[in-house]
Every structure is written in structure tokens, then in C-alpha cells.
Amino acid sequence: MIPSDFLTAPFPRPVEMNVDGPNRFFNRELSWLAFNWRVLQEAENTRVPLLERLRFLSISATNLDEFYTVRVAGLRELAQAGNTTAAADGLTPAEQLKLINADARRLMERQQKVYQALIDAMRDTEIHVLDRSMLTEADRAYLEDVFLEQVFPILTPLAIDPAHPFPFIPNTGFSLALQLERRSDKRRLQALLPVPAQTDRFVRLPADDGVARFLPLEELLLLHLQRLFPGYALTGSCTFRVLRDSDLEVEDEAEDLVREFEIALKRRRRGEVVRLKISAGAPAPLRAIIKRELGVGEEEIIEIDGLIGVADLKELVLDERPDLLWPSFTPRVPERVQDHEGDMFAAIRQKDMLLHHPYETFDMVVRFLQQAARDPDVVAIKQTLYRTSTQSPIVDALCEAAEDGKSVTALVELKARFDEAANIRQSRKLERAGAHVVYGFVAYKTHAKISSVVRREGTRLVTYTHWGTGNYHPITARIYTDLSMFTCSKALGRDATRVFNYLSGYAHPEVLENLSISPSGMKEQLIELIEAEAENARAGRPAAIWAKMNALIEYDVIDALYAASQAGVKVSLVIRGICGLKPGIAGLSENIRVKSIVGRFLEHSRIACFGNGADLPSERARVFFSSADWMGRNLKRRVETLIECHNPTVKAQIVSQIMAANMADTAQSWVLQPDGTFTRYPPDEDGYAFSCHRFFMENPSLSGRGSAGAADVPHLAHAKD
Structure with missing residues (x-):
């Protein structure tokens, strides 16, 4: 109970x-940072399994990166423009930036301490993160093959001199900066070695059963510099990573919204640098040239004594170590759906059904649309898409329905931050299948979660609707707690139609019956x-x-x-x-x-x-x-x-x-x-x-119970009215 x-x-x-x-x-902004402190503190919570603590650490770093590329970037732009308008709490953009940067620096320092504590704890469980000095001769021989076959072909070493200007480093770009000296004449060379994003950050080494050993990719690169700069000796190095302004600006009057977003996405990669992380103790000449060429001030430079790119630690969350992860959990299939042998429409006709994800499987949402796509009595499907997976079964079902001749309308939100490119791809896939794709409003994001299926039953049309609090994303639905309600309520069916008409035709509904x-x-x-x-x-x-x-x-x-x-x-x-x-x-x-x-x-x-x-x-x-x-x-x-x-x-x-x-x-x-x-x-x-x-x-959800009934489901008894 x-x-x-x-x-x-x-x-x-x-x-x-x-x-x-x-x-x-x-x-x-300070309240958001307080939330990310709570995420980081879960990485220190000894009641949480060890590798899940590592995951929390990675999440805290990913969150902070996104915070800087969007929220801090916006405040920085306001402050640089001389905007002194105070927020509702009384702080100007410049005052907020000062407080944010101080708290964020403390947060990043704490991330490094937590990282070291977790690495030490992982070593006790036979998971080892090594550096070059810990490698055996057998390791070096193995890594030689890994480097030549998997890494060397995608590397581009870049000299820095008048003939080779400082290269562009994209958003989240991670690089090694090198000081080299030619052995033959002691001539000095400065160079950059961008770390390719197309390969894993951690290289796994052979080990006995039950032991996992990893080497960071930058350590592998430093180990094989002779392959990249033959005849040169390394005299100094550092690593650095840049974050750029990632907010999108789209022209309100753009005639081709998809094309405008594609251009804006390219601009995002080249936004101004809002934060530079660099190794503590970096050689002064390297630090100076990086600072100058990236156009950053001292207040935007963070010196890291430890691992740069804490977000990449998610690679070390090993599925093969269930003893260090949350106990496995399989989401439930609602009993009422089972009672109707998987027929979603029959289960919904019985009465409204509310599912609580991830405890009840999101597969029911997918099944609802797949069944609609294949049901000859279904005549129309309308669907909002804000975020969804790359290989989306929901998009596939909509395409199948359109190809079968059903009327399919998909509202694809192009402004879903960091999913814009994926949504453009999905919209084009839907259009090729014959679906009608609309993009809603330029001024507003469409964040509503609605699916509407119109089915011919006898002489009448019945509208089945799904309303959700979360995205139509089968992967995030495994870890996000959300509600999904399925209903064939006539009022909600009419409301759904009115909202879709608003999104496609811009005419605000005069009346909504059970909805605002x-x-x-x-x-x-x-x-x-x-x-x-x-x-x-x-x-x-x-x-x-x-x-x-x-x-x-x-x-x-x-x-x-x-x-x-x-x-x-x-x-x-x-x-x-x-x-x-x-x-x-x-x-x-x-x-x-x-x-x-x-x-x-x-x-x-x-x-x-x-x-x-x-x-x-x-x-x-x-x-x-x-x-x-x-x-x-x-x-x-x-x-x-x-x-x-x-x-x-x-x-x-x-x-x-x-x-x-x-x-x-x-x-x-x-x-x-x-x-x-x-x-x-x-x-x-x-x-x-x-x-x-x-x-x-x-414990199962009340409304998902079938013939077994809901009386035995634990819940708090109703208080007296």
C-alpha cells in the first residue's frame, strides 16, 4: 500500500x-542548475547501482552542455548587446551570467571528483580505465592494429602556420593541440588533431573473462603520434572542447520552411563559441593560440583537471554487467488489451484506458497505429510528431497507412530542438509515402501529443484518439514517466479534429468541449x-x-x-x-x-x-x-x-x-x-x-486491468468528501 x-x-x-x-x-537559470546538481548527486548516491551512477554523471554533463549552448548563449547575446532588462526575479542578463558561471564551475569541479571516485570504485569491480603508462607490450601490439585499421583512416592532422590557418572546430568538437619538435633540426611545429566523433571515445582492450579494460581515444592518439607526425617529438599537448551557440533563428516569412531549417542547422554548427574547456596546465603558447583563434575571453574558458567530455562516460555503462545496473524490468501489457486478444479498438470501446509509461508498455501506442494502418475499416489517421526515434515504428505505420490509400495527416514540428534534422528526414519519408505533411506555425511550436484514428463501424464513423504527456518516441518512453489515454469519446474526438484543423488551417476553434x-x-x-x-x-x-x-x-x-x-x-x-x-x-x-x-x-x-x-x-x-x-x-x-x-x-x-x-x-x-x-x-x-x-x-495501473478487476490494485482509499 x-x-x-x-x-x-x-x-x-x-x-x-x-x-x-x-x-x-x-x-x-539558477533553479535549473540546482536540478542538475540533484542529478549529479545521484551519481554519488551509494544506493544507486555503480554503473547507473556513472550514467547519472554522464547525464549531468550532457545537460550542462545543452544548457550552455542554448540558455547561456541567449543570455550572453543579450549581455553583449547591452541589454539590462531584468528578469522577473530582478537579475539582469549580465548578473545572471556571473552567477551561472560561478555555479557551473563548481558543478564541473564536482563532476571531476565524482568521476575519479567512480573510476576507483569501478576498478574494484574489474572495470578499468587506463592511461598509456599502464599498457603492457601485448596491449600496445593490439592497439597498433586498432589504430591503423579503425582510427588512422579518419584522422586529419592539421599543422598551424601561415600556410595552414587555424581550422574550424564545430560545436561539441573535441581536439588535441600539440607542440612538436623535428628531431633533425629542432624546428618547432604546432598542430591540431581533431578527435573524430565517428568513433567511440573509449577503446576496449582484450582481457580475461569478467574484466573490462578501456583506453580513452586521446590516449591512443598520443601513443601513435609517430604515425601522424613522423620525425617529430612531442614537447607539449592539451585537449580542448568547444561549445557553440546552438539556438536557431528562422525567418518568419520563409517560403520554404524545411529549406530554411536546413540552412539554420548549418549556421548552428558555426555559432559563436560560448564555452571552451581545456586541459589544466596546457602549454601557454597552445592555450594562447586556441583562445585567440576561437575568439573567447577568460570568463568563457574552463580549465579541467581530469576528463574533458564527461558526457562520453555513457559508453562505459556495460549491459554485460547486470550486477552493476538497475534490476531488469519488463513493462506490462495491460490486461484489458490481453482480454481482447490484442485488439486495441475493442479494448478502447470497452471504456477509456489510461496507461502509465514506462510501467505499461509504450508498445500499445505503436500497436494502436499499426492496427489502424492495417485495418481496412480505418479511413483516416492524424498524428502530431514532436520528437521520435530515427527508425520510428510510428512513422513506418503512418507510411504504411498512406501507401494503402488511407488519408494520413502528420503534423511534424521542425522546431523540436536538436531533433530538427531528424524531423526533416521523417517528413520527407512521409511525403514520399503519400501522407499529407504540415508543419504548424512558424511563431509557435506544436508540442501537443495527439493521435486520431477515424474508423468506419457499420453506418457511422467512430473517432479513436490517443492523448499523451510524452513524445511519440519508443526509446525515451522506456525511461520517461508519462501518461497515455485512449478513448473513443465523441467529445474528445471532435476536439481532436478541431485541433488538427487549427494546426493545418490556422483557424482557431470557436469551441472545445473537453479540452483547452x-x-x-x-x-x-x-x-x-x-x-x-x-x-x-x-x-x-x-x-x-x-x-x-x-x-x-x-x-x-x-x-x-x-x-x-x-x-x-x-x-x-x-x-x-x-x-x-x-x-x-x-x-x-x-x-x-x-x-x-x-x-x-x-x-x-x-x-x-x-x-x-x-x-x-x-x-x-x-x-x-x-x-x-x-x-x-x-x-x-x-x-x-x-x-x-x-x-x-x-x-x-x-x-x-x-x-x-x-x-x-x-x-x-x-x-x-x-x-x-x-x-x-x-x-x-x-x-x-x-x-x-x-x-x-x-503494481498494475487501475484502468489497464481487465477481467481480473481493479479492486485488488493498491491505491490510497478515497478521502471523505
Whole structure:
């Protein structure tokens, strides 16, 4: 059963704090860095399997790189242009950059310490990361063949002199800089050796069974410099890596949007350098020429005493060592689908079905579209695609349907950051198959997750729809927690058609029956729902809000939550990443508590529950799920959906199972303090901590149960209305 400790525990004693004006908000960028600190701290968590800790370390580095290439790049551009406009928290771009760079430097220093600790621990489990000095003669002989056959053909050594100007180093480019001296006449040479991205960062060496030995690629290159610069001796070297501004600028009036994005993607590779990582102790002449040629200032240079490219450590997460990984987990097939022998349409006709990924398999979403593609009674399919896999079974199903003569419309979002090129390829594949491909709006991203299938049943057309909180991406669906609802509700079917017509024809729907969308309507509805709870509290009725999302940074919504708290509404939030709201402050937010869950799975679902005159959980609650976080970009600059759930089983699943377990989690939860720090829950006196991830792995979802029934599924009993 789900423990109710978090649900019944009193709210913390409020703290007195100056929250006048912008002081009532946390800075968005510093809040994001705090989230990445929590990711890094999972790499230090000894309750996490060793190689999963290495994965967390790699993720923290990947996150930080993307943060710099997008968010910091934008702030840097504003600061260089002399923009002194303060953010909602009162900080100018230059002030934010100063604080970000200081915190990020501390974070990178900590990454190196964690890396060394993990390498030491891995050595005790017979996984070794070596350097050149540790190699045996047999190793050197083996590496000679590896170098000549697998690496040498793709290397391009580059001299640096007046006849050979400093080469272009692309975004995320990693290179060796070399000082060389010709043995015959002592003539000096400076050179670059870009490390090819087309090969693995770590070279595996032969070893006994149960032992894994790796050599970083740069060590292999230094070992074989004589093959690249015969007659020269190495007198000094360093490694460096560049990050460039990766934000895209697209002309609003572009006649050919696909072509415009292709040009913008090429510009991205050549964006200005926003950060240079270089080996600590690099020879001064090499450091000076790299700095000069890349056009960076000292504030953009990070000296690394350790491994440059921590993100590449994901290569060392070895599937062959299950003893050092999370226990294996196979997502469940919903029993109701099994009862109907895999027929998705029959399972949906029985009643609405909500799946909780990755605990229930995302294969059901794929099966839904594959079945639609092959069903002769299906006449039309409409689908949004924001991010999807390179070899996408969903895109394949849409192509199959189009080739079979069905009417297929695919809304492909070209502005899905870092997936633009993949989405262009997918759109062209769909067009070749005969699908109608649209790209939505230039000014807005289409982030809504909708699939609509129109099926002829007798003399009528029935619309089956899928609504999700996550992307149609079978790979990320294995680790992202998301909701998928399948329904043949007539109202939601009509709403889906209206949204697709809006996306393809730009005509905003005059009415939506069970749905609100952004950029118009959703924010207003959320604030109305929050204000309704505040009115309940002022009238002496129970008033509560539970919400779960990735980020909360829309300041009008935060102010509405503050007002609700002041009216007496009990607000409990699960926010994985950025949070601009300050909880637990006397006179402002004493009735608000915020936690962040960071663990085996990436929390990604967006849920909002409003007591509606009752405490939570309750059958009277109004329950919603959404594709949108509560951020300005989601509520003002994206097409998003907010769906209200009416099916009693679906509502109970969300409120009394999913949200209750998230609220009760202590194993993976960090509680946000009024000063912006996070405190981890300690285990109880018996050493036990409740994990919502473990609970969901062990217990089926309520609405996915078939003939076995849902009565025996653990969930929190409904509170009295």
C-alpha cells in the first residue's frame, strides 16, 4: 500500500523572508542548475547501482552542455548587446551570467571528483580505465592494429602556420593541440588533431573473462603520434572542447520552411563559441593560440583537471554487467488489451484506458497505429510528431497507412530542438509515402501529443484518439514517466479534429468541449481553477491542489498559487526541474510545499488535481493531464493540450494511485526550502524509504486491468468528501 506520510504530514513551519517585488521568485537559470546538481548527486548516491551512477554523471554533463549552448548563449547575446532588462526575479542578463558561471564551475569541479571516485570504485569491480603508462607490450601490439585499421583512416592532422590557418572546430568538437619538435633540426611545429566523433571515445582492450579494460581515444592518439607526425617529438599537448551557440533563428516569412531549417542547422554548427574547456596546465603558447583563434575571453574558458567530455562516460555503462545496473524490468501489457486478444479498438470501446509509461508498455501506442494502418475499416489517421526515434515504428505505420490509400495527416514540428534534422528526414519519408505533411506555425511550436484514428463501424464513423504527456518516441518512453489515454469519446474526438484543423488551417476553434489549448485558453483556465480553490477556502470548504510537472516558471500562475496559499488552499507540488516559486514563506506561501523526484526514471508527466470542495484525494476532484509545463513558453508560445478526465477509474488512477504515490515518495524526493536549497528525505528509523518508481513497477495501473478487476490494485482509499 501507499504510505500516506507526505499526505498527512503538517506543512513546515513558515519562514520569515523578504519577498517584496521580484524577491518572491527564484531565478530560472539558477533553479535549473540546482536540478542538475540533484542529478549529479545521484551519481554519488551509494544506493544507486555503480554503473547507473556513472550514467547519472554522464547525464549531468550532457545537460550542462545543452544548457550552455542554448540558455547561456541567449543570455550572453543579450549581455553583449547591452541589454539590462531584468528578469522577473530582478537579475539582469549580465548578473545572471556571473552567477551561472560561478555555479557551473563548481558543478564541473564536482563532476571531476565524482568521476575519479567512480573510476576507483569501478576498478574494484574489474572495470578499468587506463592511461598509456599502464599498457603492457601485448596491449600496445593490439592497439597498433586498432589504430591503423579503425582510427588512422579518419584522422586529419592539421599543422598551424601561415600556410595552414587555424581550422574550424564545430560545436561539441573535441581536439588535441600539440607542440612538436623535428628531431633533425629542432624546428618547432604546432598542430591540431581533431578527435573524430565517428568513433567511440573509449577503446576496449582484450582481457580475461569478467574484466573490462578501456583506453580513452586521446590516449591512443598520443601513443601513435609517430604515425601522424613522423620525425617529430612531442614537447607539449592539451585537449580542448568547444561549445557553440546552438539556438536557431528562422525567418518568419520563409517560403520554404524545411529549406530554411536546413540552412539554420548549418549556421548552428558555426555559432559563436560560448564555452571552451581545456586541459589544466596546457602549454601557454597552445592555450594562447586556441583562445585567440576561437575568439573567447577568460570568463568563457574552463580549465579541467581530469576528463574533458564527461558526457562520453555513457559508453562505459556495460549491459554485460547486470550486477552493476538497475534490476531488469519488463513493462506490462495491460490486461484489458490481453482480454481482447490484442485488439486495441475493442479494448478502447470497452471504456477509456489510461496507461502509465514506462510501467505499461509504450508498445500499445505503436500497436494502436499499426492496427489502424492495417485495418481496412480505418479511413483516416492524424498524428502530431514532436520528437521520435530515427527508425520510428510510428512513422513506418503512418507510411504504411498512406501507401494503402488511407488519408494520413502528420503534423511534424521542425522546431523540436536538436531533433530538427531528424524531423526533416521523417517528413520527407512521409511525403514520399503519400501522407499529407504540415508543419504548424512558424511563431509557435506544436508540442501537443495527439493521435486520431477515424474508423468506419457499420453506418457511422467512430473517432479513436490517443492523448499523451510524452513524445511519440519508443526509446525515451522506456525511461520517461508519462501518461497515455485512449478513448473513443465523441467529445474528445471532435476536439481532436478541431485541433488538427487549427494546426493545418490556422483557424482557431470557436469551441472545445473537453479540452483547452495554448497559446489561448489554457493559462486562463489554470488560473481560474486555482482561483476556484481559493474561493472554496475563503468559504470555509476544503481546498487543495496537487500538481506535477517538469517546470513551474510562469509568473502569473505562481502569483495565483501564492494568492491561493494566502486564502488557505493546501498546495502540494511535484516539480522535477525548474521552480520559480518560493514555498513555505510566512504571509506568501506557507501553505505550499514543493518536492522534486530524481531517480531511475525521468519524471515527465504533467498532472493537475483540484479538490473542488473536498480534500485530496477525492472522487469529487477535477483531474487534468497535459502536454504542457507551467512555463511561459508552453502557455504562450506553444500549441499544447490540457485534458480533463471524467472516467471514474481514470480519475482514481491519477489521483489515488499515481499522484498519491508521488506525494508519498521518500526514496527519491528532494524538498525545496524557502532559500532555494533542496533537502533529501532521510530513510525512516528502520532504514526504509518508499519509492514511487518501485511501487509502479510492482503494481498494475487501475484502468489497464481487465477481467481480473481493479479492486485488488493498491491505491490510497478515497478521502471523505
